Every structure is written in C-alpha cells, then in structure tokens.
Amino acid sequence: MAPLGCTFMKEQRQPDEALMLLYQQGDQAAFETLYMRYKDMLYRYFVKHCSDKHQSEELYQDVWVKLINSAARYQPKAKFKTYLFTIAHNTLVDFYRKNKPAISLEDGTENMAEELLNNSDPVALPEDEFTLKQKTKKFMQALEELPAIQKEAIILHLEQELGVEEIATITKVKIETAKSRLRYAKNKLKTAIKN
C-alpha cells in the first residue's frame, strides 16, 4: 500500500490543472484524484437544478464523459474548476432547451421590476442545532424557489466558492450581470432565513 499511498498523497497536493495534464498523458490515478475532489460539488449542482434524481445522475455522468473525451485537447488556460463547471453549465443549458423550454439559463435580462432589497443587515449564525436545522430547511426551500439563473449563480458561489468573474465566465454573461444575479439570490435567501 505504501507505494500507492505515496502516489496518492503526492497527487493530492497537486493542483487540478496538473492532475488533468497528467491524466492527459495517461495517468489514471490523477483522474481519480480529480474525480474525488469534484464529484460531490458537481452532483449537487445538478441535483439543485433538476427535481428528478435520475435526470440529475444522467447529466452528472454526461459532464464527466465529456471531460474524459476532451482530455486530449485540454489546455490549462483557466482554472480547472471553471473548465469543469463550464461544461456542466452547457450541459444544463442543453437540458433545459430540450426538456424545459420555459426555463432558460441563457436569459441575461433580469426582472428589473423586482425590488432590489438592499439587505445589509447581518444574519446571525444559528447557535443551536435545532435552529440550524430550521434555518437550513428554510434556506434550501428558498434556494429551490430561486430563478434558475440566480440559483446557478449562488450555487457556484456557495458550493464551488467561485468569484463573480468566474461565475460570469461560466455562465457567459457580463460581470455586472453575474454580480446582480448573486446579489438578488443572496437577498432572497437572507430574507428567507430571517423570517
């Protein structure tokens, strides 16, 4: 186990881009490390957007297959995380286009009539577990009710810890658009957990 463990530890320290390049050269273990890093994030990304679990798994699998198939052409021009979720975003857009045409992640126009809550009041951290559960439940319900474009933005921000610029790159919108989407999403979520 020692040799494998040493290899595993060594690859754990390597950045995502290096691992992807290693896999490009034939290192299967590098891909496994990458997979373990992002499998949960990517899965939840689709679970939050799709009500059907089976559909979420299919979309999740499609993204990995696309990544594997394009490994030979991979170039570390951007972060691997950005690259991965760009593929995920495009896969989701295709899904919505085919199955849910009413929902679109490509709509860059915001509902300007909606009042932008300048909610700068601090949100307190739940002190006990019961409260945490209560707030978490409310939070998840509010998240579910968010428009798709806002939901995507907030998930990318909260789950993958991506910045506004990266979100804008993934969703192919302007930075200001990404910023406003995030702002709207946060305000709605804060309102939900406060109530």
Added chain:
Amino acid sequence: MSTQSQNDKVLAKLYKAGAKETPPPELDTKILNYATSKHKTKRTSSYFSGGWKVPLSLAASITVVFAIIMQIEQMPDQTEIPRIPASEPANNLPALVDELNEDTDSRFKPKDVLRTPERKEDQLAPLQSTGKYEAVNKREQISPQSRAIEEDSLMLENEMSQGVPAAGGLMRDRAMSTESLSTQTPKESSMQKQQDKFNVDQKFDTANLPVGDWLLLIETLIAKKDYAEARRQIDKFKIAHPKVNVEDLEAKIP
C-alpha cells in the same frame, strides 16, 4: 469582518449543512471505468496511428530491401564464364581420337593415349610458357612462315599431349622441318593444318616416337586408308621395335 462577508459565511454554512447529496457509488465506478478504458484505447491506438516509430521503421526496411534488389539487378552476371575462342587446329582432335578409340583390337594402345581428351584451355598456357617453341625455333632456325605454322602446331601439340601425343609429336617434328612449307591460300592452309594432325608426311621421322604414339599413328593412317604409308610405317616400326607384335595392324591393311 464586514457584514457582507459575514452574511456570505452564514449562507455558505447553511448551504453546506443542507446540501449533502453525493453520487451513488455505482455511478462513480462507471465513470472511473470509462476513464480507464478511454485511456487504454488512446494508448493502443498511438502505437499504430499516432506513433511514428513503426511507420518510420517500416519505410526504412522497405527502402533498404528495394535498394538491395536494385543493386542485385544491376550487378553483372558473374555466373557466366567468358568464352575462350577455341583454336582451329584442335577442332577435329576429339573426333579423330574418338575414331581411334573405336578400334579396340590393338593391344598396344595405352590407356592414357587413347583416352578422349577433355580440352582444357588452361593447359595451353603452361606449355606455352615453357619456352619450348623458342628452343625449337632457335635450334632449327626456321623461317617466319614456318614459324606461324609451328605456332599452330605447338598449340595442337599442347592439346594433344593429353590424348594423342603421337600427333603432337609429329607436328613437332614437322615444325622442325622446313620441307612441309607450301604456298597455299589461307583457307587451304587451315584445311591442311587440320589434315596434318594425323596425316603423316613420308618425310617425317618417326624413329623417335614412343611406341604407343607410333602405333596410334599407324592406326590413323589405316583409318584414313593411306595403306601405303601405313605399310611403310609398319615396316619401319618392325625394324625399330622387333619385339612388338603388329600383326593386327597388318591384318587391317588390304
């Protein structure tokens, strides 16, 4: 810590507390297996489609083989043996010797003499280089015309030394004498040369011939129906070699 960042922290915590979905293990296995198979397919295909070593070595092998084949085709055929022009005087030698060999009644035919010679061109060279011709020429001081005939005779002598020494010896004797010269056309002289292989002039001195050669000469004369000369040679033979029985030869003379 700013309010916004604090709010973000709370939201992040709440999200992580609520979002705990994970993909099923079978889905993980499926995806990892696909990644492995895709990697193996890539490696296998590179040997024959993407790699350069195999095609390059194949091309080099074909080029070398082709070059070798071209070189072999351009090489001269070394198996052909250059033909050495056969000398005219020796043309009839095997035929005449065969005629002699057909007569098996003679008891005095040494095996070596009557053996059909297999002309070997290289045998001329050693004999020619012995200087025999020069010694004869100097000794007898023959004229240039006779010298030409003598050269042909010498060649004949060398060839006949393997099978018919008698004729060669006679030719040597003839070369020593200038009385055989005659004005003939080239064609007639060549024909005469062929005849002279076994056609003995009465003026030839056969006293010094070996017994076998002399007997062979007599048989040749009988075969050519030169009975007069044959009789004369028999008489001379009896005088020279009284102990040798030549009745068989005499019987052949009508």
